[in-house]
Amino acid sequence: MAILEMKHISKAFSGVYANEDVDLSVEKGEIHALLGENGAGKTTLMNILFGIYTADTGEIYWKDKKVVFDSPREAINQGIGMVHQHFSLVQKMTVLENIILGLKQDGLFLSKMDARKSIVELAEKYGLRVRPDARIRDLSVGEQQRVEILKALYRNVDLLILDEPTGVLTPKETQDFFEVLRKLKKEGYAVIIITHRMSEIMAISDRVTILRDGKKVKELVTSETDPKELSMYMIGRELHGEFEIQEQSDTGVALELKNVNIMKGEKAILDNIHLTVNKGEILGIAGVDGNGQTELAEVIAGIRKSTSGEICFMNESIQKATVKQRFEKGISYISDDRHADGLVIDMTLKENMLLKDYDKEPFSKKGIFNKKPIEEQAKNAIEKFQIKTTGTTGMESVVKLLSGGNQQKIIIAREVTEEARLVIANQPTRGLDIGATEFVRQTLMDVRNSDRSVLLISADLEEILALSDRIAVMFGGKIVGVLNRSEANVQKIGLLMGGMTKEAM
Ligand SMILES: Nc1ncnc2c1ncn2[C@@H]1O[C@H](COP(=O)(O)OP(=O)(O)O)[C@@H](O)[C@H]1O
Ligand SMILES: [Mg+2]
Incomplete structure (x- = not known):
């Protein structure tokens, strides 16, 4: 029996669909993975469920009742919790204070003691190791994530949504985290986990719904599929995966x-x-x-x-x-901070391609720029690296308007030269x-x-x-x-x- 049914959900931002006619069904005691490339619409779909956005069209059935949540608070009251990619804990407050934050309290002192007791019990039951009196700012990312989960569990949710929870974890922390999920599942919780890592989907989920370009392309039972099939649905073609290693x-x-x-x-x-x-x-x-x-x-x-x-x-x-x-x-350097070291985002693609060689021939001579080789260089980069520019602006595209992938391609075109x-x-x-x-x-x-x-x-x-x-x-x-x-x-x-x-x- 499905505890959650989302039907024909559509949502557009300025006329562009982030979700288009998406269905999602989740059962009690199920870990359901939501898979898709960046921009596929995963977070949007979950934000709709959690009451952050309202769908343009479509229905949500929660515990067999048609619902519309106007705010996260309402979603939580009805039993749906969500842990976002970026945590929302108050850094200078303690774990305990964060968990009870915003809850109604009568008899402050007593309820804080009660709260501590049930939080410690919850933490023990699910292996969510945290120190109730530690301040958030002193915790590792893994610990902060456990606090977020505890916060949701403490509010008696039945469904937990986790948006890319493992991106910030070490392999060991991920293993521990999966143990927590297995315990939650055993207790009958439903979990939706957003990820784009095949290995994690295979390891932890029961079923998987795949989104591509805002649409649902497939729902699969995890035990009946494999990473190859998953990635095929996710990107719409097969991946090479393994690289051929040549002798040097x-x-x-x-x-x-x-x-x-x-x-x-x-x-x-x-x-x-x-x-x-x-x-x-x-x-x-x-x-x-x-x-x-x-x-x-x-x-x-x-x-x-x-x-x-x-x-x-x-x-x-x-x-x-x-x-x-x-x-x-x-020696070339592709920086991990594209915007700080790699690109000047208010300049055009053509100008960014020139950043390191602007004072060299053939691009300039005695301080005078030479248009032809400069444009030639930009044109070659666009062709060779298949950079998608905005509209018809081509090499004159301002870098900040391009997607992250295309920005990175500009850096690589410039740095990885002969x-x-x-x-x-x-x-x-x-x-x-x-x-x-x-x-x-x-x-x-x-x-x-x-x-x-x-x-x-x-x-x-x-x-x-x-x-x-x-x-x-x-x-x-x-x-x-x-x-x-x-x-x-x-x-x-x-x-x-x-x-x-x-x-x-
Ligand atoms: N608040 C918003 N305003 C405008 N566009 C948005 C907003 N939120 C998401 N989008 C767009 O919707 C699409 C889906 O985004 P998202 O749901 O975040 O994808 P995912 O989580 O799968 O990476 C993207 O093209 C994104 O730019
Ligand atoms: Mg997302």
């Missing part, structure tokens, strides 16, 4: 870091880094965000100075070289849809297959495993292990990412 002829050292340190006061942000990247190699850097990966990328690109140590590129110390000099020697001998790619596919992701990965693979080097930093383990010849794992500013492709797997890397040493495995 020239495998000398391209980049070498010797005892590189960055200190911030007493704290080592980069801690005694020894690392080589060979020619014809993709060296993957795995790790949870914020363990020194970006500092490593920046110290190689020259954006950041090391406190001590030495960096050599093609057997030559580049310690004193500027960012620009390093770029000219063939002259690039080492490409540092920092989270190059984060936030991109699957088509653009595949394109970026193939581009990096092509660099490798032409005997050049890639340093690939990614929080996405599947990406690291699919592309890397060797994998270094960072934790707390250190490289805690380097694995060859043949010995690497998700478990081993996951353990290292969580701070286990290679010896302890």
Whole structure:
């Protein structure tokens, strides 16, 4: 028996459909996955259910009654809870205070004690480990997520909506989190989990509804499908998935870091880094965000100075070289922050393509720009990287009006040139849809297959495993292990990412 039926739901924003005639049915005690690329309409559909938006057309049946929720408060009162991608906890308040926030209280002191008791019980029952008196700002993302879930459970919901809950978790945290979901399921809760990770859908869901371009394309029983079929429905065509790894002829050292340190006061942000990247190699850097990966990328690109140590590129110390000099020697950097370092978003595609070479021939001579080669370069980038510009503006498109995937393609077109001998790619596919992701990965693979080097930093383990010849794992500013492709797997890397040493495995 379905506890929830959404029927023929449509919702348009300024005339463009975010949801078009979508059906969704969820049962009690079911974990239902909602799958789709970025922009497919998943969050919109859930925001409609949760009372944040009102559908233009369509009906919602909740526990066999037709409902329209005018606000999240109403949805919660009727038994529907939602944990958003971006948490909404009050940072300076405690866990307990956050959970009871906004609830009616009579006899403040007493109810707070009662609340603590039932929260601790709930937490224990479902394995949601939290400290009731800790302040939110002192908690890890994983802990904050547990608070959000507890907050919903404390309000007696029957259905829990989770919007991309695992994006911020380590592999170990994801495992624990799935245990929580299994316990909820056993107790009869219904769960809707939004994700675009096939492996998670296969591991945790009972059924899956797939959205594409705002429409429902398929509902499947998870045990009767596989990742290949899922991705086919999700993107409307088959993926290559595996990359062909070619043998390399020239495998000398391209980049070498010797005892590189960055200190911030007493704290080592980069801690005694020894690392080589060979020619014809993709060296993957795995790790949870914020363990020194970006500092490593920046110290190689020259954006950041090391406190001590030495960096050599093609057997030559580049310690004193500027960012620009390093770029000219063939070190390119694809930043994880497209807007801060990669692009000037108020400028056009054509201008952004020129950012690094504006003072060079043939683009300019003695300060005078040369229109033809500049436009030629932009035109080639659009063609080669299939950049979708806005309307008819083409290379004159202002970058901020393009989608994230197309913005990233501009950076890649500019950075991954023939002259690039080492490409540092920092989270190059984060936030991109699957088509653009595949394109970026193939581009990096092509660099490798032409005997050049890639340093690939990614929080996405599947990406690291699919592309890397060797994998270094960072934790707390250190490289805690380097694995060859043949010995690497998700478990081993996951353990290292969580701070286990290679010896302890
Ligand atoms: N408040 C809004 N205003 C305008 N467009 C929106 C709004 N919310 C979502 N959209 C658009 O609706 C489409 C679906 O978005 P969303 O539901 O967030 O997708 P998903 O969660 O699957 O990535 C996107 O094209 C997005 O830009
Ligand atoms: Mg979303």
